[in-house]
Amino acid sequence: MxxxxxxxxxxxxxxxxxxxxxxxxxxxxxxxxxxxxxxxxxxxxxxxxxxxxxxxxxxxxxxxxxxxxxxxxxxxxxxxxxxxxxxxxxxxxxxxxxxxxxxxxxxxxxxxxxxxxxxxVRKPIYANNLDGWIKESLAIMKAHKIPGTYNGLYKNIMRESSGNPRAINNWDINAQNGIPSKGLLQVIKPTFLAYHVPGTPLDQYHPVANIVAAANYAADRYGSIDNVNSAY
CATH class of the missing domain: 1.20.5 (Single alpha-helices involved in coiled-coils or other helix-helix interfaces)
Structure with missing residues (x-):
């Protein structure tokens, strides 16, 4: 079909x-x-x-x-x-x-x-005491290539302030000139400002800021905080 x-x-x-x-x-x-x-x-x-x-x-x-x-x-x-x-x-x-x-x-x-x-996670947490302040200061000093050891810092802190971050000297010549020594390592304000380490508080009483500024000054003048054995 x-x-x-x-x-x-x-x-x-x-x-x-x-x-x-x-x-x-x-x-x-x-x-x-x-x-x-x-x-x-x-x-x-x-x-x-x-x-x-x-x-x-x-x-x-x-x-x-x-x-x-x-x-x-x-x-x-x-x-x-x-x-x-x-x-x-x-x-x-x-x-x-x-x-x-x-x-x-x-x-x-x-x-x-x-x-x-x-x-x-790995960022260290430091104790809020003298041991923690010294260890944190050493880490900052290492980053800024400022020489110093735990023992060097500790012996000078104990001699200068007995570990009291609010210590102040109101009787020496610096105090008489209106710039008293303050903090753990008894630093006067002009020295603190001149040797202040960036990244730390601009506070003379702050324990870590005080330590690293003093260690920076000591390194410049004495080679290291470890070489300081008396008032500086």
């Missing part, structure tokens, strides 16, 4: 189908031209012989054009496929690079956060 073509099927005729129809039309026209020989120009034998030759030439010409057309269509399709593949490859490479960059940044951020966390 034959099937009737629908309008949609008719619309789906390809260029190759159209070329085939054109070939048939051309061949028919060529054959008709070959058989219609004007009267008086040739006999019946000439007409019969000319028709097959014209038909063959027409067919060969259409075939050659059809092959060229199909070759051109194939090349266009191949070029389009290559271009599409190149575009997809470029997009994939760009996405891969973006993903790699994002992963690298995320890793760097995690490492920085972990390092900051370790630094915070």
């Amino acid at each position: 034959s099937k009737t073509s629908t309008p949609g099927q008719i619309r789906r005729l390809t260029k190759a189908h159209k070329m085939s129809f054109a070939a048939v039309a051309t061949i028919g026209a060529a054959a008709l031209a070959a058989t219609l020989v004007p009267a008086g120009t040739a006999d019946a034998g000439t007409t019969v012989a000319a028709a097959p030759v014209a038909w063959t030439q027409a067919v060969e010409g259409v075939q050659a054009k059809t092959v060229q057309h199909l070759s051109a269509q194939t090349k266009l399709a191949t070029d389009a496929a290559k271009l599409e593949a190149a575009v997809k490859a470029k997009a994939a490479a760009a996405k891969a690079k973006a993903d790699a960059d994002a992963a690298a940044k995320a890793k760097k951020d995690r490492e920085a956060k972990a390092a900051a966390s370790r630094s915070t």
Whole structure:
């Protein structure tokens, strides 16, 4: 049973189908031209012989054009496929690079956060007493390359203030001149300000600030707080 073509099927005729129809039309026209020989120009034998030759030439010409057309269509399709593949490859490479960059940044951020966390965890906590003040002072002195030892600091602190960070001398010549010695290592204000170590409070009574300023002064004048064995 034959099937009737629908309008949609008719619309789906390809260029190759159209070329085939054109070939048939051309061949028919060529054959008709070959058989219609004007009267008086040739006999019946000439007409019969000319028709097959014209038909063959027409067919060969259409075939050659059809092959060229199909070759051109194939090349266009191949070029389009290559271009599409190149575009997809470029997009994939760009996405891969973006993903790699994002992963690298995320890793760097995690490492920085972990390092900051370790630094915070490892930051020493010093006791709020003479032992803690001396140990914290030594850490600051080391960072600023100020010489001195625990024993050197301790012996001078005990001699100068007995470990009292609020100690003050109100009777010596400095006191008479209005600049009394204060704090653990009995430093006068001009000396404290001149040898104050950045990062410590600008407070003459602050135990750590007082120690490191005095140690800084002693290092400049005596080479180290360890070399001080009397009033300085």
